[in-house]
Amino acid sequence: xxxxxxxxxxxxxxxxxxxxxxxxxxxxxxxxxxxxxxxxxxxxxxxxxxxxxxxxxxxxxxxxxxxxxxxxxxxxxxxxxxxxxxxxxxxxxxxxxxxxxxxxxxxxxxxxxxxxxxxxxxxxxxxxxxxxxxxxxxxxxxxxxxxxxxxxxxxxxxxxxxxxxxxxxxxxxxxxxxxxxxxxxxxxxxxxxxxxxxxxxxxxxxxxxxxxxxxxxxxxxxxxxxxxxxxxxxxxxxxxxxxxxxxxxxxxxxxxxxxxxxxxxxxxxxxxxxxxxxxxxxxxxxxxxxxxxxxxxxxxxxxxxxxxxxxxxxxxxxxxxxxxxxxxxxxxxxxxxxxxxxxxxxxxxxxxxxxxxxxxxxxxxxxxxxxxxxxxxxxxxxxxxxxxxxxxxxxxxxxxxxxxxxxxx
Amino acid sequence: xxxxxxxxxxxxxxxxxxxxxxxxxxxxxxxxxxxxxxxxxxxxxxxxxxxxxxxxxxxxxxxxxxxxxxxxxxxxxxxxxxxxxxxxxxxxxxxxxxxxxxxxxxxxxxxxxxxxxxxxxxxxxxxxxxxxxxxxxxxxxxxxxxxxxxxxxxxxxxxxxxxxxxxxxxxxxxxxxxxxxxxxxxxxxxxxxxxxxxxxxxxxxxxxxxxxxxxxxxxxxxxxxxxxxxxxxxxxxxxxxxxxxxxxxxxxxxxxxxxxxxxxxxxxxxxxxxxxxxxxxxxxxxxxxxxxxxxxxxxxxxxxxxxxxxxxxxxxxxxxxxxxxxxxxxxxxxxxxxxxxxxxxxxxx
Numbered sequence: 001x002x003x004x005x006x007x008x009x010x011x012x013x014x015x016x017x018x019x020x021x022x023x024x025x026x027x028x029x030x031x032x033x034x035x036x037x038x039x040x041x042x043x044x045x046x047x048x049x050x051x052x053x054x055x056x057x058x059x060x061x062x063x064x065x066x067x068x069x070x071x072x073x074x075x076x077x078x079x080x081x082x083x084x085x086x087x088x089x090x091x092x093x094x095x096x097x098x099x100x101x102x103x104x105x106x107x108x109x110x111x112x113x114x115x116x117x118x119x120x121x122x123x124x125x126x127x128x129x130x131x132x133x134x135x136x137x138x139x140x141x142x143x144x145x146x147x148x149x150x151x152x153x154x155x156x157x158x159x160x161x162x163x164x165x166x167x168x169x170x171x172x173x174x175x176x177x178x179x180x181x182x183x184x185x186x187x188x189x190x191x192x193x194x195x196x197x198x199x200x201x202x203x204x205x206x207x208x209x210x211x212x213x214x215x216x217x218x219x220x221x222x223x224x225x226x227x228x229x230x231x232x233x234x235x236x237x238x239x240x241x242x243x244x245x246x247x248x249x250x251x252x253x254x255x256x257x258x259x260x261x262x263x264x265x266x267x268x269x270x271x272x273x274x275x276x277x278x279x280x281x282x283x284x285x286x287x288x289x290x291x292x293x294x295x296x297x298x299x300x301x302x303x304x305x306x307x308x309x310x311x312x313x314x315x316x317x318x319x320x321x322x323x324x325x326x327x328x329x330x331x332x333x334x335x336x337x338x339x340x341x342x343x344x345x346x347x348x349x350x351x352x353x354x355x356x357x358x359x360x361x362x363x364x365x366x367x368x369x370x371x372x373x374x375x376x377x378x379x380x381x382x383x384x385x386x387x388x389x390x391x392x393x394x395x396x397x398x399x400x401x402x403x404x405x406x407x408x409x
Numbered sequence: 410x411x412x413x414x415x416x417x418x419x420x421x422x423x424x425x426x427x428x429x430x431x432x433x434x435x436x437x438x439x440x441x442x443x444x445x446x447x448x449x450x451x452x453x454x455x456x457x458x459x460x461x462x463x464x465x466x467x468x469x470x471x472x473x474x475x476x477x478x479x480x481x482x483x484x485x486x487x488x489x490x491x492x493x494x495x496x497x498x499x500x501x502x503x504x505x506x507x508x509x510x511x512x513x514x515x516x517x518x519x520x521x522x523x524x525x526x527x528x529x530x531x532x533x534x535x536x537x538x539x540x541x542x543x544x545x546x547x548x549x550x551x552x553x554x555x556x557x558x559x560x561x562x563x564x565x566x567x568x569x570x571x572x573x574x575x576x577x578x579x580x581x582x583x584x585x586x587x588x589x590x591x592x593x594x595x596x597x598x599x600x601x602x603x604x605x606x607x608x609x610x611x612x613x614x615x616x617x618x619x620x621x622x623x624x625x626x627x628x629x630x631x632x633x634x635x636x637x638x639x640x641x642x643x644x645x646x647x648x649x650x651x652x653x654x655x656x657x658x659x660x661x662x663x664x665x666x667x668x669x670x671x672x673x674x675x676x677x678x679x680x681x682x683x684x685x686x687x688x689x690x691x692x693x694x695x696x697x698x699x700x701x702x703x704x705x706x707x708x709x710x711x712x713x714x715x716x717x718x719x720x721x722x723x724x725x726x727x728x729x730x731x732x733x734x735x736x737x738x739x740x741x742x743x744x745x746x747x748x749x750x751x752x753x754x755x756x757x758x
Contacts, residue, residue, distance in 0.1 A: 049577075171424055176695045176733045178711075182718035183432065183726075188440035208435075344586045348700065351588045352715070364588070371592055371704070375600035375610055382596065385589040393584035400580065 004099030004109055013111055013122065019078045020062040027058060040332075043405040050401015056394025060387070064133035067126045082123035083111060086361040093118040095377045115366075115380040116373060124361040125383045131362040132391065135273070136342040139280040140335060145220045146281065147288025148331075152319040154289070155296025166293070169286035177283055177345065178352070184209065184279045185355040190271050202261035209275045210258070216281050217258040221250030230316040276355040280342055291334055295327040302326075329406040333399045340395035347388050363388045417745070421738045425731065432730040433476045436723045442468050444721050449524060467498055479521070479727070481514025515731075521724030525717060530728045533713065538732060540616055541698050541709035544632075547625060548694065552633035552640070553687060559637070560644020560683065565671050567649045576645065583638035587700040591631040595704075598627060612707035628705040632697045640686055647682040651675045681751045688744030692737040 004012070014021075035042035044050040069080030092103045093114035098121075101109045112122040154162040172180075183189075193206035204210060224246045232239035256267025260274070269277065299305065300323065308318050350356050350364020358365075363384040370381025435441075446462040447454055454462065463469055467486040477483035478498060485498030487509070498521075499513035513519040520530040563575035582590075599610035608626045618624075651657065652675055660670050699711030706712075710729065717725035 167420075167424075171427060174424055174428060174692070174734050174737045175730070176692060176699070176737070178696045178699045179432075179714060179718070179730050179733060182714070183435045186441075188444060188721075189435070189438060191440040192438040208438075340584065347586060347588065348696075351700065352703075367588055367592060371588075371595075374592060374595055378596040378600060381592050385592050389585050389589050392586075393581060396580050396584050 003097055003101070004111075006099075009099045009111055012109075016081055016083065016111070016122075017063070019066045019081065020059060023062045023066075024055065024058055028055075040402065040406060043408075044398075044401055047401040047404055049397050050405065053394045053397025053399070053401055056390050057398055060129050060391045060394070061133055063126060064129040067130050082120075082126045083108065084120040084123045086119065086124045086127040087359050088120075089118045090114070091118050093120075095373065095380075098379055112383050113377075113379040115369060116377075121366075121380050121383055124366055125363070125387050128361045128363045128366060128384055129387065129391075131360065132343055132346060132388075135277060135280070135346060136339050139277055140284065140339045140342050142216060142220065142277075142281045143284035143288050143338070144331070144335060145223050146216055146285040148292050148324065149219050149223045149226075150285075151289040151292025152296055152323065153315075155293040156300060156315060156319050156323070162293070165289065169289050172283070172286045173290075178348070180283060181279060181349060181352070181354055184282070185275050185349065190275055198259060198261055202259070204259050204261070209271075209278050212278045212282055213258045213274055216278060216285075217254050221246065221254060224250065226316055227320050230314060230320055233314075272355055272357065276346070276349060279355075280345055283345070284338060284342065288334070288338070291330070292327070295330060296323055299323045299326055329403075333403045333406070336395050336399035336402065340392040340399075343388065343392050343395070414746075417742055421742065424738060425734050428734050429727055429731050430476055432727050433479065433723075434472055436721060436726055437468070437472050437475065441721045441723075445524065445723065448720060477514075479514050479724075481512045481516035481519070484511045485513050520728045523717070523722050523725040525720050525722045525725065530724050533725070534710075534728045534732060537708065537710045537713045540707070541702070541711065543620060544625075544628065544698065544701070544707065544709055545691075545694060547620070547629045548632045548636070548697075551629055552637045555633065556637035556640035557644055557680070557683065559641040561648050561671070561676065561679065563641070564645040564648025564679070565652060565675070567652065572645075576642070579638040579641040579645070581638070582634045583642070585635060587631050587635050587697050588704065590634050591627070591701060591704045594627050594631055610705070612702075612705040616708050628701050628707060631704070632694065632701050635697060636690055636694065640683055640690065643686045644679065644683040648675065648679040651679040654678075681748070684751060685744045685748050688740050688747065691740040692733075695733050695736065 031038065031042070032045050035045045044054060063081060066078050067081050069076055070078040090102055093100065093110055095116055096110060096114040096118075098111065098113040099109050100113065101107075110120045110122065112120075112125070115121055115124070150165055154165045190205070190207050190209060192208065193210070195203045195205050198204050225243055228239055228242040228246060232242065252264070253267050255261055257269060257274075260268050260271075296319070304326075305318060305322055308322050313322075346362065347364035347367070350360070350362045350366075351368045353365060353368065356362055356365050366384040367381050367388075370378075370384070374381055442463050443459050445468070446459045446466075449466075450458070450462050465488065467488075468475070470486075474483055478485050487495060487497035487500070489495055495509065497509065499510050499519075510517070518531065520534065522528075523530050523533055526533050559575050559579060563572045563579070566572060585593075595610045598605050598607045600606075608622075609624045610627065612624045612628045614621075614624050657670060657674055660674050661667075665674075695711075698709065699714055701707070702709050702711035703715055710732070713725065714729045714733075716722070717729060
């Protein structure tokens with residue numbers, strides 16, 4: 001059987017993404033229709049660059065959501081984008097060019113060819129989007145929680161607290177990222193430490209990633225508790241309700257994510273993933289800390305802060321409800337850029353084979369696998385490379401669009 | 410100024426010490442030492458043998474003391490074997506027992522022994538750093554003028570078509586990390602698929618045979634492309650800001666030609682901010698060096714780092730991190746001092 005031509009391959013790939021196109025169409029139609037009522041998000045649709053960026057980002061987000069289809073009660077709601085199991089190997093398909101039909105079939109082909117183990121390049125790329133999209137935004141959000149919770153008081157109070165934290169932040173930033181990853185993301189480091197029994201018969205190893213997780217994952221809970229307390233401490237009923245809810249939810253997630261011992265079994269991360277996740281958060285938070293600290297130093301001198309101080313508001317109220325909302329512009333822009341940077345970092349980790357299982361379809365390791373036979377078979381390495389690039393490009397354009405639109409005010 | 414420098418150097422020394430200790434601690438975790446033992450001895454050692462190997466080869470005892478040994482402020486370990494030979498940290502082959510120094514560490518200029526390369530770390534790291542220096546030099550030569558040109562051209566007429574297209578180009582390059590642009594460049598310019606076999610896809614020959622257009626273009630281009638986008642965007646922002654300044658308007662009203670305004674009035678002030686950015690690119694070039702050297706098989710600093718990290722070559726790894734940290738801190742210092750010299754409005758108090 002002759003392989004498919006490039007035109008047919010292109011048509012089939014586009015058709016395979018049908019659920020994504022439909023979702024994008026609905027999203028864009030609704031957003032443009034109501035853009036005047038949607039504040040900054042709506043304004044994004046006034047800038048072509050911002051819209052292009054948003055399109056690329058949402059494209060990969062929807063791809064990640066629908067990669068393996070959506071099923072509800074046995075019925076397929078949305079068909080899967082991936083055409084094959086990303087881990088399944090067909091020996092006859094090793095390094096086959098794009099559009100080659102699988103043996104004994106005249107209808108199904110490896111759309112973008114097979115890799116050196118005979119796996120479908122297209123499906124691996126699509127499922128790889130899931131890996132990136134599930135880690136990068138979450139890790140960035142955690143880094144922001146840590147950076148904001150520490151950066152605000154460092155900038156606001158200054159003094160010795162600031163000196164020490166800034167020193168530590170600079171310390172982490174002086175490390176070349178790669179070296180830090182080589183030291184922090186290893187199977188050995190996950191083994192180092194003693195096992196101690198915790199609740200429900202689970203055990204917890206006192207290894208460095210686990211300790212880091214236990215510390216870093218506390219920040220979101222602390223952040224929201226302080227946030228509610230500073231705002232509603234004059235309304236004890238509301239405050240207590242919010243704080244109890246936050247603590248309950250927070251500790252539930254915390255027990256699962258940091259200790260892998262969620263009593264309900266909903267939250268949890270494999271030690272591998274936890275190691276990567278924690279390292280990425282750890283590397284990103286000092287930069288966020290420095291940005292937040294800088295903005296706080298700047299905003300602190302404004303009149304509305306002085307007004308709040310004269311009113312007798314507490315320092316945390318001023319930091320979280322006066323300074324933080326006014327710093328949102330640069331922070332949102334940096335958030336977008338940082339997701340892109342985290343995506344690149346995750347790719348780098350995959351590229352060096354750190355913290356990922358050897359079969360993993362994430363883009364970095366697929367590129368690394370593909371580059372060994374690059375000069376003969378370039379097709380396994382190019383699709384994940386283009387995918388990663390377009391996602392990061394989308395995030396950069398989105399950040400630029402947001403920056404431009406927020407400056408227009 | 411003198412006091413400022415002294416203070417900065419003090420902070421730098423403290424930072425370097427803390428960082429090297431962190432690396433020392435991480436590489437000396439028990440499972441890592443077991444890995445070293447199995448690498449050095451044999452793979453099928455029992456747990457008891459591993460423990461005794463670690464003890465016998467100077468890896469036992471508290472980490473702080475061994476870090477002091479590495480620094481050279483605590484006597485190196487020494488042990489007399491059953492056959493009367495003396496082994497120890499400071500013992501080099503062919504040394505008489507009375508010649509063995511008491512201290513041998515960083516302060517004595519001894520960085521230890523690489524278990525992978527089977528050689529003194531000082532010798533290897535110097536050679537590899539020099540090789541990476543050559544790479545970095547060429548990257549800078551290509552990247553900085555290109556980035557400044559793009560930034561200035563884009564920033565001198567904000568919002569024009571030149572600005573739009575150059576800015577997009579800059580964004581695209583920042584969105585393409587080295588491991589992607591490298592792969593794409595190799596496919597296009599070095600593989601048999603496209604057929605343009607202009608350059609080599611490997612820079613391995615550059616270490617011994619010298620740098621040629623053939624083996625160095627692709628690695629240099631890969632790194633320069635990723636780095637230039639950021640500098641170009643900073644230059645553009647700074648140029649655009651300067652172009653709206655009052656003195657530029659005055660010059661324009663006086664009837665000075667646009668060309669003269671850009672070259673004589675705007676450029677000097679617009680290049681202050683990018684200078685800092687360029688200096689701060691160095692740490693981040695180090696990461697790029699690791700990726701590019703792995704990708705193009707160039708035996709420099711990054712290549713050694715990957716090799717020693719993979720085998721937990723403790724002495725080598727610490728030396729690498731120390732070199733990296735010193736480079737980072739020095740560039741930070743230079744960028745601070747240079748900024749003050751370039752911008753007379755800022756004076757250190």
